[in-house]
Amino acid sequence: MTQTSASSDLKFAYWVPNVSGGLVVSNIEQRTSHHPQYNVELAQIAERSGFDYALSQIRFTAGYGADEQHESVSFSQHLLAHTTSLKVIAALLPGPWNPALAAKQLATVHILSGGRIAVNMVSGWFRGEFHAIGEHWLDHDERYRRTEEFIRSLRGIWSEDAFTFRGDFYRFNNYSLKPKPIEPQPEIFQGGSSRAARDMAARVSDWYFTNGNTPEGLAAQVDDIRAKATDAGRRVKIGINAFAIVRDTEEEALAVRDEIVAKANPEAVRAFGHEVKNAGKASPEGEGNWAKSTFEDLVQYNDGFRTNLIGTPLQVAERIVALKRAGADLILLGFLHFQEEVEHFGRTVIPLVRELEASQASHRLAAE
Template sequence: MHLGVFEVAAPQVGGTLSWSHPWSGSRHHRELGHWTGIARLLEDAGFDFLFFADGYGYPTVDGDLPPAAARGGLNFSGLDPVLLIPALAAATSRLGFVVTCSTGVDHPVATARRFGTLDHLTGGRVGWNVVTGASQDAVAALFGHREMTAHDRRYEIAREHVELCLKLWEGCWEDGALVEDAEAGVFADPERLHRVEHAGTHYRSSGYFTVPPSPQRTPVLFQAGTSTAGREFAASTAECVFLQGTTPAHAAANVADIRARAAAHGRDPRSVKVLVGATVTVAATAELARERRAEFERMQTDEVASVIYAGNTGIDLLALPQELPLHEALARAADPRVGQMGQSNIDRFRRPDGSTPLVREVLAELRGRGTRGFTVVGDPREVADQLEELVGTTDVDGFLLEAVFSPGDHELFCELVVPELRRRGRLPHEEERAAGGGTLRERLGAPSPRLSADHPGAAFAARPSAGPSAGSAADLAAAR
């Protein structure tokens, strides 16, 4: 069972309110010690990685920041988690780090350089959560764009963005191109460097990638999104998919669809790891766990749920007719943002027959849950039972844990649930962890630090040119 922790460098996570409760320590999110403490805790417990969601946006209603978002710190305020990673890597030795980076902001060269650098500094322990953006209307305005890019076009841009990054990571430096022979005075073999030429629909690039190959070359590629376009993108490109499920049946259908699409792309469907979000509230007894969960739920309101949903979808649920099904209310509202922002958070409420719950029912479900995945409450045995049952019924490979009171929930899970999962053989013991590979890709089950041969990025790997061999380092030095 693979385990990660879902966090943000912000007051709270998961589309809910909790930072102001005495049990929450997330007010310290601007302090480095807060994060190094969490990283060490997760590493000692055997977690695979710490995952940071990120984005430039914030909730908007009628084109502006709702006062409730500012008052409550609801998806408003946040630091750049990329800048935390080198410090967290220095404080740990095995834990992986996954960072969200949108394909709709920077040029792929900047993205490739950033993650190539992080892969070096972490010793191959970094992953890129590829997203097409969040709160896109706010982001478009912040960056001076005239309008928000349409949903499916954002995925077209994302595919090309990732393709160019793969060309840079995999296609510029041959294995052995980095020589670093101080005695001969040769840093790199020019005959083993290849110019990258890309002239696409959305990006152009011509030149050499200046970051030498890192331990993984390409960071582990994560993707979060369960719209049709999102699942297709994940199946063709992602190595690990993060999804949120409203019901086990809904999650199982998404997992099966992603694996089938991966097979259609010629990939081993089991090589695509699928993790689902889970909010676990655990205590020594089930009664204490329920009391802890109740403390959290008492803080949630319809206003909190509506503001968070607006940030993800551009839709103000409180402004819609409460007694209409969601899809019908959205159709009547005729909001141009519908379907162009956070499609996954619209589709998650769609039933197999295409219908949706009433708007008031959606609000009730979001209240206390937000954009989180499954809710698991109980003592250590009950929690382990529920997690095992979810794995069995959905075919997911593990969980991204979304704390309500961070870091306290992480501490309780590590203290109470990890030993129980290890006893059941769901988590490796210390000696098994030590025997595994050192990169994040290997930690997630891959046989090598590099992309698998059936991943489309492997086709961009640099190969020896048809010209004469570059010869030894001494030959290269003499040629100078």
């Protein structure tokens, strides 16, 4: 039976494995596949298990264990066609995509899916990928300025009957898109931890994704973004990345993590770390998403181990609720064996999270 969540409940999302190699840069067995039928079955399992969103990945070139990559928007549409309530977030990369194409493409998918497509704007961090496909590589903050113009263009095209825009990267002259997407418009997600990324999120995005972190580290980011968003008369919701290892005992879960790290591909992990740390150093403040990431952190390439959802169902549920208290609105999850573990997580962890949320809500009401 499909589980449903109240509007105030924490949301759950999973990384769509639409690229090969799984979610850890390790030679450990991963019973996960990038093939379409596996992903259709996974989406249906996730929908039944209480997940609200799925996030498809954007890659144009091989590397770090991902030798094959399906395109994100068309793959997302395939998943939407085989589900009924799951929302799918398709990643877009400015440069290869133009906002006119994206606005029309997403409006059509939004209509076809009954309003279940969203977009994750990826400003880009891998210079080699841009070079490989012949796209101009911009400086760090320029990439975020371009992404902001892209988002403003999407919103304008979806909202106005004669959209005109004069930006440094995109221009529109009395452009009218019909039919427009269903209301409410597709949600817009983005990631990044630089000053430029956080400020852009405060101005134009609906959701901000952050790499894995502790509740204390997350709270500092949330306070910063929400203060800026409040100044702009907006509210931005927060999603945090995590890699979940849920087992009957904490010892079993920690042993799995240790095996993942022990069997990591050192060359691939270090190459990935070199690229992402260089990308962060290119920001004016000299620090990006992976500035403090250790080798172990980089084995799960969005710092998923740092969120520490590794243990028994109750331990994981309690840590998730602590993240909610720190400001998280959504937990974005990766798994070693996706189909089995998404089902197990939905059966063992999500009900505990809902019980803890209800208990805390009752205590707040009693205290008022």
